[in-house]
Amino acid sequence: MRKADFFKNTYFIIILFILLIVTGLLSLCAGSADISVSEVFKLLFNGHESWQYSIIMKIRLPRIILGLAVGGSLGLAGALLQGIFRNPLVEPYTLGISGGASIGICLVIIFNLASVLGLFAYPAAGFIGAIVTVIIVYLMSFRNGGMRINNLLLTGVMISFICSSAVMLMMAMAKNEQLHNIVFWTMGSLSETNKNLIFLIFAVAVLGLISSYIFCMDLNAFLIGEEEAAHIGVNTERTKKWIFVIASLLTGLSVSVAGIIGFVGLVVPHIIRTFMGPDHRFLLIGSFLAGAVFLVACDTLARTVITPLELPVGVITGIIGGSIFIYAINKRKVDL
Amino acid sequence: MTEILKVENLSSGYKDENIINNINFSANKGDLVGIIGPNGSGKTTLLRTVTGLLKPSRGNIFVQKDNLSSLTSKEIAKRIAVVTQNIEPVLINVSEYVLMGRMPYYDKFQFFEKNQDKYIAGEYMKMTDVMPYKNKMMSEISGGERQRAQVARALVQQPVLLLLDEPTSHLDITHQVKILDLIKRLNRELQLTVVLVIHDLNMAAEYCSKLLMLKKGEVFQTGPPEQVLTYKNIEEVYETVVIVEKNPLTQKPYVLPVTENATKGGAVR
Structure with a gap:
């Protein structure tokens, strides 16, 4: 690769990295209990007993780590799938992979499998749901060696519809307490508090990237x-096959903790590609970092815009992501 | 004579249907073999099977005495390079596209090319006359230029066998001669074995040292152009009346189709 491109892209990666740290720090400060940046630093080194410290370490930091992992996973999954299908409209959401994962998770809630198998039933079910969808999409799209991208996208959107209908069906049949769980989960949020689960999602995201x-x-x-x-x-x-497995793992696990968060996998790789070009050596890490920045920022917005109440983060990513995408498509005249 | 390619009792096709049946032929080092035959006779299927894109339903393909099915994708790419009919005009820099031909030589976790790779890419870009537009995008250049870039990428793989699928289709006569002259030069100077699918019988006669004539998925005849391109063979395979003359410049066979004008008599005169 040309030296100029190499330096330009390395420069972008460093900027994204700094942006991630800055966004993370701002997110640590923002919230119903106002804590300034300098206070955060002070609290980190001494003052471990104060209530602000426990807010930062027990509520905000896990949430930031989860946002980073989920955002990174979705951005990376989008970049991987777009690379394989060579189409910028492909992402876990438009291929129906998120939808497949959501069915798996709803089944876990309905049959109360978490009480039998433990909390890890959610990510496991998410992954199984995602990989089953991927296998269906794979068989449909690569059959006979030829692939029709329109058919693929239509199939994906239809799978999403079928999945969301199936989820509604399950909601209609669910008991009160389960219904609450499903509704809470489908709204999409990063409020998961289980440390082991957060660690698992983070570890899988990093392993997926590597x-x-x-x-x-x-x-x-x-x-x-x-x-x-x-x-x-x-x-x-x-x-x-391997890319599908990695993308399913990243998507399935993200959906299992955070619900369906659309557009991160679509918008993030697209924007990164306009800045860095189509070279996957930079595109993959770039999409991961940018996805992480994007979701942490969106989540910070989601929990501060109407404090003390909280918006579902999927609402913010949908509005911001969709608008950016429309803007980018019109400005760059992207060939679909 | 070192044998580079040997095709043995080969049958292949799509799904359960065989397009080509029981094909036998071989190519020695330095041969320039042309595959000819009417539309639908299985030329492209044969080529796609030899490149490994299609799995043979029966028979074997040997490259330098090794069975193709026993080689990994990377090992195949180091021996066989393929130039397809038309590559999509993608948003990649020409020189980076050419450099991609070095990928089979990269180590497992090698993400960047070595200086040697760059040197090799540069040499072959000079040879194929790609240098003047190496900094343009693949989507900005003409079809002929893109094809030469593709040939450069193929050579960068440093193969023993170069396969081309109808390299002259969609090209005007200048570019046809230019690309075939280039292939002939590479064949002569690098002792590169070339197998190409070609429609134009006269171009085939001019450039190929050996022809493989297919009819309905089977080999009708193989041999030097003088032997294969007789009016009898052509009339039987193509079901068209032709006259075969000698090209006054090269003494190679020259095929003239007998058109309606000629049979009506006098219309051309």
Whole structure:
């Protein structure tokens, strides 16, 4: 790659990293209990007994880590899927993967499986739901070697519809307490407090990022077409399968803790691509970091706009993400 | 003569239906083999099977005595390079596109090219005359230029066998001659074995050292152009009346189709 591009992109990655730290710090300060940045630093080093310290460490920090992990996961999953399908409209949400995960999770709530299998039944069910959807999408779209991107997207949107109808069906049949759980979960929020669950999501997000780099050169080869990629020595079938597994894992786990948060996987890689170009060596980490920044920022907004009440974070990502996407598409005349 | 490619009792196609049946042929080092035949005779299917994109339903393909099915994708890409009919005009810089041909040589976690890779890419870009537009985007250049970039990318793979699917289609006569002259030069200077699918029988006669004539998925005849391109063979395979003359410049066979004008008599005169 050209030196100029290398430096430009490294520079962007560093900026995103700084942005993530700044957003994280601001998010630590923001909330119904106002704590200034300098106070945060003071509290971190001494004053471990104060109530502000417990707010920061027990409520806000876990939430930021979760937002970082979920945002990063969704941004990365979007970048991976867009790379494989070579289409900027593809993401976990539009392919129906999020919807599939949501069915798995609702089943866990309805049958109260968490009390039998423990809290990790949620991420497990999310992953299974996601991977089943991916297998359906895979069989439909890559059958006969040819792929129709319109069919694929329509199939994905229809799967999403079917899934949300199925979720409503389950809600209609659910008992009161379960209904509350499902409604609470579908709204999408980052208020999960279980430390082990948060750690799991974070670990999977980071592992997903690292393992996706095994395929970053293959994804670059996909840029020139799937057959061309095969001609320069990429085992395209294997790459596709692994990317689907990674994307399902990232999506399924994110949806299981945070509900359906749309548009992060669509908007983030798209914006990053306009800044950095289509090179996956930078696009993957860029989408991860930008997704993390975006979701942490959106979540901070969600919990401060109408304090002491809280908005579902999916509402904010939908409004901001959708608007940015429309703006970007009109400005850059992106070829779909 | 070192044998580079050997195709043995090969049958292949899509789903359960075989398009090509029981194909046998071989190519030695330095051969320039042309696959000819009418539309639907299985030329492209044969090429796609040899590149590994289609799995043969029967038979074997050997590259330098190794069975293709026993080689990994990377190992195949180091031996066989493919130039397809038309690559999508993607948003990639030409020189980066050419450099992608080095990917089979990258280590597992190698994310950046080495200086050697850059040097090799540069050499082949000079050879294929890609240098003048190497900083343009693949989407900005003409079809002929894109095809030469594709040939450069293929050469960067440093293959023993170069496969081309109808390299002259969609090109005007200048670019047709330019690309075939280039292929011939590479074939001669690098001793590169070339197998190409070609529609134009006269171009095939001019450039190929050996022809493989297909009819309905089977080999009708193979041999040097003089032997294969007789009016009898062509009339039987293409079901069209032709006259075969000699090109006065090269003494190669020259195929003239007998059109309605000629049979009516006098219309051309």
